[in-house]
Amino acid sequence: MDDLVAGKLTPIGTLARCIIGFAAALISAAIVATTASAQSADTYPERGIQIIVPFPPGGSVDVLGRTIAQKLNEAWGKPVVVENRAGASTIIGTTALAKAPPDGYTLMIAVSSHTTNPSLSAKLPFDPRKDFASVSLLARAPVVLYAHPSFPPNNLKELVAYAKTQDKGLNFASAGVGTMTHLTAEQFKATAKVEMTHIIYRGGTPAMNDLIAGHLPMQFGTVGQALPQYKAGALKALAVSSETRYPSIPEVPTFKEQGFDVVTTEWFGLLAPAGTPNPIIDKLNAEMKRILKSPDLGERLTAIELATSTPAELDAFILAETNRWSPLIKSLKLTIE
The missing domain is CATH 3.40.190.150 (Bordetella uptake gene, domain 1)
Structure with missing residues (x-):
């Protein structure tokens, strides 16, 4: 107490003063950083x-x-x-x-x-x-099972029946391994218990080009990936993975209404x-x-x-x-x- 009256600081007082000073510096730095960020946002970009x-x-x-x-x-x-x-x-x-x-x-x-x-x-x-x-x-966007017009099945029931007549199963493409289009296909395979082989492409567009050309029977792709081609009759759509029918393709039935519990969204x-x-x-x-x-x-x-x-x-x-x-x-x- 005498040290405090004399204007001196004990070791504990010195520590307290350092802590207070450090805290004040942190607060000041935070204020400066916040102000700088706000200013950068004002002028951005x-x-x-x-x-x-x-x-x-x-x-x-x-x-x-x-x-x-x-x-x-x-x-x-x-x-x-x-x-x-x-x-x-x-x-x-x-x-x-x-x-x-x-x-x-x-x-x-x-x-x-x-x-x-x-x-x-x-x-x-x-x-x-x-x-x-x-x-x-x-x-x-939901995923659509697109198919080439020459592909015999026109719905999922026909697809499952047709797959059972093919010794080597059916080939399909997607946007790549592990993409939502691929996982939708895998979920359908597991639900329908059909044999299908994934043909891997570097992206959905190259795969879609091969589908349109007739080099593939079907592809799982987003709605927009082939909407113009579908509307023009260059492709057909067997199912869509939305919960209910999708506004831009209302004539296409969902997987779910065809008896397959597949609901996915890209x-x-x-x-x-x-x-x-x-x-x-x-x-x-x-x-x-x-x-x-x-x-x-x-x-x-x-x-x-x-x-x-x-x-x-x-x-x-x-x-x-x-x-x-x-x-x-x-x-x-x-x-x-």
């Missing part, structure tokens, strides 16, 4: 933005990416370009995003592969949960690198909500259901989908190694 599409040009993800890029360019007056980084079940494009600076200038449209790849590979060059920041859900979500400032994430999220409500967007993207979410909701959805598909992938011993 100051230059061009890149949207990675981890698929070849021409597919549903590519079309969605280019549509959003155009709308962002119109709103912000900055160039927004789509870079197709296809290959390795979206791992190439996703790795590029994980290595990008967390400044909001590199984004990626992720799909279901983002939730299935962790179960398909034990050696991913990124951590799916820690290396990315969710921005918003963008859209959803999804599209916008991601940024982990560490991207929250104010920038929030600004992008608000812009996605505005863009996806544009009246003309529904006319251009008729084959998919436009939808948005908060970043937290997309985080929770990604975790739920990862947990949903992991048991099936492991039971089938699927791998992309």
Whole structure:
């Protein structure tokens, strides 16, 4: 007490003073960082933005990416370009995003592969949960079982009966191993107890080209992947994986109404690198909500259901989908190694 009266500090007093000073410094640094992030969001974007599409040009993800890029360019007056980084079940494009600076200038449209790849590979060059920041859900679309017009079956009952007459089973294609189109096929195989062989392509578009050319009997693809060709009669559709009939193809029966409990959804979500400032994430999220409500967007993207979410909701959805598909992938011993 005498030391305090004399203006001196005991060792305990010195420690307390250091702790208080350190806490004040942390608070000050947090305030500065928050202010800097807010200021960066106010001026964002100051230059061009890149949207990675981890698929070849021409597919549903590519079309969605280019549509959003155009709308962002119109709103912000900055160039927004789509870079197709296809290959390795979206791992190439996703790795590029994980290595990008967390400044909001590199984004990626992720799909279901983002939730299935962790179960398909034990050696991913990124951590799916820690290396990315969710921005918003963008859209959803069911899977369609498309077939070449020369393929004899016209519905699932006929397909199952026909498969039993084929000694070597039936061939089918998808967008790649472990994609939602592939897993939908595997779920149907297990439910219907039919023998089908997966012919692997590097993306759904090359496979669809072979299907249209008659080199394949059938393919599991998203609605938009072949909607024009289906409408033109170049393909037929045997079933759709939505819970109820899908608005853009109301004449196509669901798997479920044909007696097969297969309900799946391909999804599209916008991601940024982990560490991207929250104010920038929030600004992008608000812009996605505005863009996806544009009246003309529904006319251009008729084959998919436009939808948005908060970043937290997309985080929770990604975790739920990862947990949903992991048991099936492991039971089938699927791998992309």
